[in-house]
Amino acid sequence: MSETNKKDTAGTAAVPHQASAPADGSAEREVLLRVKGLTKHFPIKKGLLQRQVGAVKAVDGIDFEVRKGETLGVVGESGCGKSTMGRVITRLQDPTSGSIEFEGRDITRLSTGKMRPMRRDVQMIFQDPYGSLNPRHTIGSIVSAPFRLQGVEPEGGVKKEVQRLLELVGLNPEHYNRYPHEFSGGQRQRIGIARALALKPKLVVADEPVSALDVSIQAQVVNLMDDLQQELGLTYVIIAHDLSVVRHVSDRIAVMYLGKIVELADRASLYEAPMHPYTKALMSAVPVPDPSRRGAKSERILLLGDVPSPIAPPSGCRFHTRCWKATEICRTTEPQLVELKIGQRVACHHPENFADQAPQDTVLLSAAKEASELVPDAVLEESAAVTEAATEAAEASATAEDTTPEAKTDAEPAADADAEAETAEEAPAEAAAADAEESAAESTDK
Amino acid sequence: MSKLEKAALGEPATDVAAPSDAQDAFLSVRDLRIHFSTDDGLVKSVDGVSFDVKRGQTLGIVGESGSGKSVTSLGLMGLHRAANAKVSGQVWLDGQELIGADPDEVRRLRGRKMAMIFQDPLSAMHPYYKVGAQIVEAYRVHNKVSKKVARTRAIEMLDRVGIPEPDKRIDGYPHEFSGGMRQRAMIAMALVNNPELLIADEPTTALDVTVQAQILDLIRDLQKEFGSAVIMITHDLGVVAEIADDVLVMYGGRCVERGPVGEIFDQPQHPYTWGLLGSMPRIDRETADRLTPVKGQPPSLINVPSGCAFHPRCPYADLPKGNVTRTVRPELEQVEGGHWSACHLSAEDRTRIWTEEIAPKL
Ligand SMILES: Nc1ncnc2c1ncn2[C@@H]1O[C@H](COP(=O)(O)OP(=O)(O)OP(=O)(O)O)[C@@H](O)[C@H]1O
Ligand SMILES: Nc1ncnc2c1ncn2[C@@H]1O[C@H](COP(=O)(O)OP(=O)(O)OP(=O)(O)O)[C@@H](O)[C@H]1O
Ligand code: SF4
């Protein structure tokens, strides 16, 4: 939420560049939290002997970093593993594999005892304001718990500090002796926020911190979190469904789908030119607070098909069962998360707003064929225009590298691709921008 | 509360006729009050709320967190049975008064004629029972069918709310579901009997926008198919704009503005409604550096501010002549048609402030 990082940079970000260029232009910021190859699988057990018969792959291999003082927004389908990711990076749950580094220190396997001092620095605001507050404790004792657990005596005494915190989040300090059930949903959420902020942590993972708040209180809490960030240099990972709120608070945003990060980009790029088809579908479904635009929903991309199960995620790209651009390669080869533009990492073979990553592949999947019929024409036209523009860019860059790709035909929007399938030829992978070369080559190898 | 007690409290007996001004309403609420006695004093969570909902229509309820939205809806469902809760007023559902009705009768209506999607998904689902078993149970209470038929129905409902592999997930426990999946399972449970009145308290806050769109479609389908009346409580003004026919804005336990959705967004009359619209981050606008919240704290419901409950936070409190905003509680007054607002500002002042100061900044 810092001012500097929030300047919209979409205009400049639109230029393809070499993979070796410094990431995001914010490389000067220190990394506070680094996550590598993180997975969390919940075993499914059956029968008397409780044999493991499978696993819910809630988080299935994600890499990202959070820089000091920034806000990373996390969005994605319900059930895609956001809360699990939050609980694992705060070490409330143990990861199945992968590593978590906090301030350069590997905390992946720290014991509970060794984690205790770290708890001060890493706090989580829980999604469920009901389940996370002990119904038998008063608000005062809930919010003062962190002081007790850490043996910290704030200036002026615990009670005074707790009342100050309650006031800070917009609660009446008189409520000190009340119990959780006497509060409304939004009030309880603020109790959770007060508790998390009590010890002035360095990293706060906030799971839906404002979803239960009405917009005016929401604005207060967002501004409060913003102020605390400025004052104390807090770093946030904010998980939320409300894309308007996420846009407002985040410097960078990670989009998750079924246990994976499919796109990770700075705010402006993500909202102005999303590259992953799922991101695009998400953006198109945001309800706009304007009743006169009701019905004029031609731009909404309907996601067809079932939400796949994290127990047996689809092969290749996990989104292929619902993607209107899916082709054969999407079913067989998992796209890697690569930086296609400055500050924009995407895992897709046929990204939006960019040259196709796997243009040689044109056999359209049935999911895509079915979806393409239902995607409103407006979207197709737009995506055709965008793809064409991107193709031109790709052509330009490809010519510069002395190759002559047949990108033109291959980059046609997927919806038309079944008709065009015969004309497709083996287009060289280099047709894509240089920095995607590696992944594309890898894909063709498999 | 028994009729005897009511008589003792000087309240109207409940076997009066349905309100005459609500002939075609499926649900009519008149002067609903729900107060809780606590150690700190009497909490007036809901303090005189009236509205109607017709069949096939959706009423959106928005308002301050803690303004009494959930308490109102629990009241409609007859769910305030705690000893410290005092409920008065009238709730007419399809010609039947519920506040004074026999609790057993209300229980029979619940789940069949009226159903609720709770703000708190965990409280509605029992943690020790499988999700599917709970939906099956909800169905079988009101339908004489075999377990197998009910199970098929439960799977169908889980599928309709977008739970992947519903035939497997049906045997999961609530804690094994993500927040949004629990919410969807609860929606499935609420819709399993095709209720004629559906009260949805923040049904989509834990859902991503694509699933949200799907759930809103599902509710619309229900309405089309069964002519159900829907009350949608939400903080998301985008959702309200999308689905509501009428909107009710609550503040401090009372309705401060009510009207057709188009008018609430285009010509809102109440300063609190202006504040709501102004504090919302909008995806269809440029990003501002800072949001503009309504300044100040939500009102205490024990010591409700005198006069207009919004006056300590209202930028226009000094505009009406005299000290009227601080001494006289404004009643709902008709703006035009079905549009009502409770504010002492004159019509000219309201129009001027809205068009000159507020609307340009949205
Ligand atoms: N059982 C109770 N005892 C005492 N006070 C209560 C009780 N239940 C609710 N309240 C109070 O009544 C007020 C209204 O609560 P309600 O849950 O209806 O708010 P809400 O409008 O739904 O808010 P939110 O949007 O945050 O969910 C709150 O101030 C709350 O503290
Ligand atoms: N303790 C558990 N045991 C088994 N499965 C679990 C457990 N906790 C989570 N899951 C599963 O892991 C997946 C991811 O859950 P998670 O709560 O992280 O999702 P989420 O992205 O936070 O979703 P939402 O937006 O709905 O809150 C879901 O399929 C969920 O059912
Ligand atoms: S185009 Fe292919 S790789 Fe890209 S999101 Fe769709 S299915 Fe996945």
Ligand code: SF4
């Ligand atoms: S009555 Fe007065 S204080 Fe209340 S909203 Fe109107 S102008 Fe503001």
Ligand SMILES: [Mg+2]
């Ligand atoms: Mg979650």
Ligand SMILES: [Mg+2]
């Ligand atoms: Mg509520």
